[in-house]
Amino acid sequence: xxxxxxxxxxxxxITRSPRLETVVMVEKFIKENSGEFKKTELFQKLPKKMMWGxxxxxxxYLEDSNKIGMDKEGFIVYLWNPELIKKLSGRKRY
Numbered sequence: 419x420x421x422x423x424x425x426x427x428x429x430x431x432i433t434r435s436p437r438l439e440t441v442v443m444v445e446k447f448i449k450e451n452s453g454e455f456k457k458t459e460l461f462q463k464l465p466k467k468m469m470w471g472x473x474x475x476x477x478x479y480l481e482d483s484n485k486i487g488m489d490k491e492g493f494i495v496y497l498w499n500p501e502l503i504k505k506l507s508g509r510k511r512y
Contacts, residue, residue: 436472444476448486452496460494
């Protein structure tokens with residue numbers, strides 16, 4: 419799967435500080451709807467409304483922590499898989 423880089427306005431990121439409960443809500447929504455929505459659609463479908471800049475900060479955080487990505491068509495996909503990471507971390511290296 420080819421990925422597309424997310425682009426954000428740095429000034430928005432600096433001026434927006436989302437609350438933890440808001441970050442968790444967005445992450446949970448993306449996880450439950452992985453690959454179904456593009457960025458703007460996802461923003462509009464969230465259970466709670468927020469400012470666009472705050473939403474961008476959350477997406478940047480989730481992308482930086484390798485929890486989400488964007489496919490080549492622009493759909494937001496949930497990537498985080500702790501079970502796989504645990505399995506791979508116990509694997510012998512040659």
